[in-house]
Amino acid sequence: MTLDAVRDALIRQEDTIIFSLIERAKFPINSPTYDESRLSIPGFCGSLVQFIVKETEAYESKAGRFQNLEEHPFFPDDMPPSLVAPYDYKLVLHPAADSINVNGKIWDVYFKELLPLLTEPGDDGNYASTASADLHCLQTFAFRSNSLSVDKNDLQAISKRIHYGNFVAEVKFRDAPQDYEPAIRAQDRDALMKLLTFEAVEATVKKRVEKKATIFSQEVTLNDTKSKGNYKIDPPLVSRLYDEWIMPLTKHVEVEYLLRRLD
Numbered sequence: 464m465t466l467d468a469v470r471d472a473l474i475r476q477e478d479t480i481i482f483s484l485i486e487r488a489k490f491p492i493n494s495p496t497y498d499e500s501r502l503s504i505p506g507f508c509g510s511l512v513q514f515i516v517k518e519t520e521a522y523e524s525k526a527g528r529f530q531n532l533e534e535h536p537f538f539p540d541d542m543p544p545s546l547v548a549p550y551d552y553k554l555v556l557h558p559a560a561d562s563i564n565v566n567g568k569i570w571d572v573y574f575k576e577l578l579p580l581l582t583e584p585g586d587d588g589n590y591a592s593t594a595s596a597d598l599h600c601l602q603t604f605a606f607r608s609n610s611l612s613v614d615k616n617d618l619q620a621i622s623k624r625i626h627y628g629n630f631v632a633e634v635k636f637r638d639a640p641q642d643y644e645p646a647i648r649a650q651d652r653d654a655l656m657k658l659l660t661f662e663a664v665e666a667t668v669k670k671r672v673e674k675k676a677t678i679f680s681q682e683v684t685l686n687d688t689k690s691k692g693n694y695k696i697d698p699p700l701v702s703r704l705y706d707e708w709i710m711p712l713t714k715h716v717e718v719e720y721l722l723r724r725l726d
């Protein structure tokens with residue numbers, strides 16, 4: 464596991480994130496999807512999106528997803544047990560990674576800040592499809608991975624960007640324990656943040672995701688007569704998403720992991 468390999472995995476995940484945003488942007492905001500007073504499903508209290516995420520996690524739990532301790536559900540309460548044989552995951556992270564879960568923050572950022580910027584106002588009635596598109600975006604941002612998917616040749620479909628901060632932090636620590644140990648012992652968040660931050664890498668990420676969003680969200684035609692600039696999502700918004708939310712949350716995970724790395 465090297466920093467380059469982990470960074471390559473993050474670069475590949477950008478594609479998944481951008482495509483999931485494009486899929487969500489097909490629908491208008493569809494606010495009833497998020498209205499907690501609208502549903503009357505017996506035995507369930509919450510919005511349609513909460514229902515879809517919770518039910519999806521419940522059947523994935525039965526299929527064994529949360530046997531991997533690095534996976535964290537958005538709705539951990541009343542989770543049904545796994546029905547499949549356990550798998551002996553080869554974990555590379557310090558066990559402290561289990562206690563780091565920023566799903567609550569991801570949920571808030573996604574629904575309160577990103578969605579109103581990503582979608583058009585309006586209501587087309589496609590609430591279930593809207594909620595599934597949200598689920599896909601959330602998984603893309605939030606799911607953790609087991610150690611195997613760090614391999615850049617591994618073609619797992621769903622990327623797990625923010626909790627990859629654990630892997631990034633582990634690799635950085637292994638590369639230079641002598642730099643990180645004093646700050647960890649002093650529990651100095653600011654010093655750790657400084658050590659793990661690479662501004663030039665962040666600048667490149669922002670430029671690259673904007674460029675990818677420009678390319679991926681263009682209409683493709685066989686002749687050039689159609690006017691350019693008709694994007695399915697706003698490319699600078701993707702750069703802003705990385706700048707203001709995804710990279711800070713990834714770094715937050717890195718700091719939280721390092722603070723516990725010597726426990």
Ligand SMILES: C=C(O[C@@H]1C=C(C(=O)O)C=C[C@H]1O)C(=O)O
Pocket residue numbers: 470473631659660661662664665668709710711713714
């Ligand atoms: C992920 C890394 O750590 C930090 C976070 C970054 C990100 O979230 O993309 C980029 C550079 C670093 O400041 C990294 O070094 O690659």
